Amino acid sequence: MTTDPSFAIPAHPQRRFPHGSGVEYEGGTEFRLTPxxxxxxxxxxxxxVGILANGPYRYGDFHDLPMPLWLVRDEETTDVFRVAVRDGTVxxxxxxTTESDGLQRFFERLCGAxxxxxxxxRRHVDGQ
Structure with missing residues (x-):
């Protein structure tokens, strides 16, 4: 098992609400977990899906996308983040408002599962 990866978040995305088109995010950080x-x-x-179903998560998926994507809330840490599966990575x-604890716990559950x-x-920060 990978030992103690850092889930430090150097940049959070900024929400924008363009007139008539919902919400958009600018910038941010993504962690790519590769087996x-x-x-x-x-x-x-x-x-x-198994990790989310076993909890402590509340989640919803997006059905009409070309890749699996969930909006996730860890009920223990109260962290909210998105989880996507693409090209063999999570x-x-x-x-x-995401903090590191929720990401770390999801990673630990992934390793256990x-x-x-x-x-x-690998951490990817927009603009870097």
Whole structure:
């Protein structure tokens, strides 16, 4: 298992509310979690669904997108973030009020759900 990756958040996205078009986010941070051994996107999506279903999460998915995507709230930490599965990675998208604890706990549950498989964690910050 990967030991103590950092889920420090150097930049949160800013919300914008353009007239007549909902909400948009500018900037931000994304964590890309990649298993040591290659796993297909549908298999990773099933793993994420299992983690979310076992709690302590409240979540909803977006049905009409080309990739699995959920809006997630960790009921223990109260952190809200998005989880996407794309190209063999699980991606945690930071939202304006997301803190590191919720991301760290999701990662720990992911490691547990995959039998302690090693995962790499890469942080991507917009504009860097």
């Amino acid at each position: 040591e051994g290659e796993r297909a996107t549908p298999e990773l999506a099933d793993t994420v 991606r945690l998208h930071v939202l304006p 995959t039998g302690g498989q090693s995962w790499s964690v």
